[in-house]
Amino acid sequence: MVLRDFEADPLRIDVLAADSCRGAILYGLFDLLTSVGTAWSYLTEGTPSPPMTRVRIVARDTAPFRCISGVPVMPDASLEEADDAEIVCIPNFRIGVATLPRDVLGPEIDWILRRHAAGARLATACSGSALLADAGLLDGEEATAHWSMAELFAERYPEVVFCPERTLAFAGQGDSIVMSGGMASWQDLALYLIARYLGPEHAARSARFYCVDPKPDGQRHYAAPMRRLASEDAVIQDCQAWLADGYREADAVPRMIARSGLPRRSFDRRFRAATGYSPKDYLQSLRVEEAKQCLEREEQSVDAIAEAVGYADARAFRRLFRKMTGLSPAEYRRRFSGARFLSAR
CATH class of the missing domain: 3.40.50.880 (Class I glutamine amidotransferase (GATase) domain)
Known part of the structure; x- marks a missing residue:
């Protein structure tokens, strides 16, 4: 050769x-x-x-x-x-x-x-x-x-x-x-x-x-959810607007369904058509994104952040966070905290 x-x-x-x-x-x-x-x-x-x-x-x-x-x-x-x-x-x-x-x-x-x-x-x-x-x-x-x-x-x-x-x-x-x-x-x-x-x-x-x-x-840990508001489905758009603040509620998905007045299967179908997500996945993506922002700018404990974004079980939150980002919450904080970008290294 x-x-x-x-x-x-x-x-x-x-x-x-x-x-x-x-x-x-x-x-x-x-x-x-x-x-x-x-x-x-x-x-x-x-x-x-x-x-x-x-x-x-x-x-x-x-x-x-x-x-x-x-x-x-x-x-x-x-x-x-x-x-x-x-x-x-x-x-x-x-x-x-x-x-x-x-x-x-x-x-x-x-x-x-x-x-x-x-x-x-x-x-x-x-x-x-x-x-x-x-x-x-x-x-x-x-x-x-x-x-x-x-x-x-x-x-x-x-x-x-x-x-x-x-x-x-x-x-x-x-x-x-x-x-x-x-x-x-x-x-x-x-x-x-x-x-x-x-x-x-x-x-x-x-x-x-x-x-x-x-x-x-x-690049999973860089991603943020694409929070597309439904342009034609006013019912789902109203539920998304409510969830922007209501994501912390323990029963957020059932409350969205009740707010919509739709049967569960119809709600799931219309929500996915409007957003590209299932209701559960959409909620989880919102919560994890809010947790990312807390980890970037705050010194709260991971347990406190988990509770703040709607998870009573901090261990379950840690598992979900790693599954969605590829990093543990602590690893994410070390990599992306605002202080890191301003420190000598």
């Missing part, structure tokens, strides 16, 4: 850009992937080695533009010119939940399909996987994106098995598609690509140089 000399023949990577992408992810991927081989040798030897990658920013054309937050972008190649990448990286694109990706990024999606058909591996960050779902590349596959897109995937791409708790998900023959979840998980995506295609030792060096670590525990 002949090993490839990446200094002589760099790994070819194109990062797709448009005015709806986020500059932090676009340039984060570009910078980290460009630095492989050069940054570590400069740090340890004082002289940068030749780069092991050729990374380009590719857009519909090469005219400069500004993306989200006004970050300037200078594309290296147009879609028409970019035809040799071995890996195509797709950052997030903010196009609005009511808009189909193809209506805004049709040429970009067609280019992705051509590159994938030609053998390129696809790597998406945050909401970038929606472009692949829109193109039909994820039908019957597991996928991930930012946790806030769970509802959109369920409604628009029911053939996709969406895993909002995952940091990385894989699809396609031979895992030819890799997707990362949350906004900052582009770091996990870049480290994975480096490890898989250039070698684990280079991923470890990049992680040490940039002081970043893979996130083995996913």
Whole structure:
């Protein structure tokens, strides 16, 4: 087996850009992937080695533009010119939940399909996987994106098995598609690509140089419930509004049903249709989110917080909190308390 000399023949990577992408992810991927081989040798030897990658920013054309937050972008190649990448990286694109990706990024999606058909591996960050779902590349596959897109995937791409708790998900023959979840998980995506295609030792060096670590525990503990108010079902909307303050009540679900005047089965069906949750799951998500906020800003004991959000049994609360977030309440407080962000570490 002949090993490839990446200094002589760099790994070819194109990062797709448009005015709806986020500059932090676009340039984060570009910078980290460009630095492989050069940054570590400069740090340890004082002289940068030749780069092991050729990374380009590719857009519909090469005219400069500004993306989200006004970050300037200078594309290296147009879609028409970019035809040799071995890996195509797709950052997030903010196009609005009511808009189909193809209506805004049709040429970009067609280019992705051509590159994938030609053998390129696809790597998406945050909401970038929606472009692949829109193109039909994820039908019957597991996928991930930012946790806030769970509802959109369920409604628009029911053939996709969406895993909002995952940091990385894989699809396609031979895992030819890799997707990362949350906004900052582009770091996990870049480290994975480096490890898989250039070698684990280079991923470890990049992680040490940039002081970043893979996130083995996913993004469940970052998520917040999407408190969608029913736009058409006034009865369920009234129950949701009551529950926003009444979630602490021990019999909150029976009281909502009584408030609605509906039979239990009819209430359950209409509540799920309006919110995407069962009444019990919706209540639990509200309580856990309130508990998160208490853990972030208050010094109350976990038992006191459990009682404050509606749980008389603190042990049951701890089990539910870990099940929903992947962390114990104490672990969550250590990671996300407001004081932690202001302390030396």
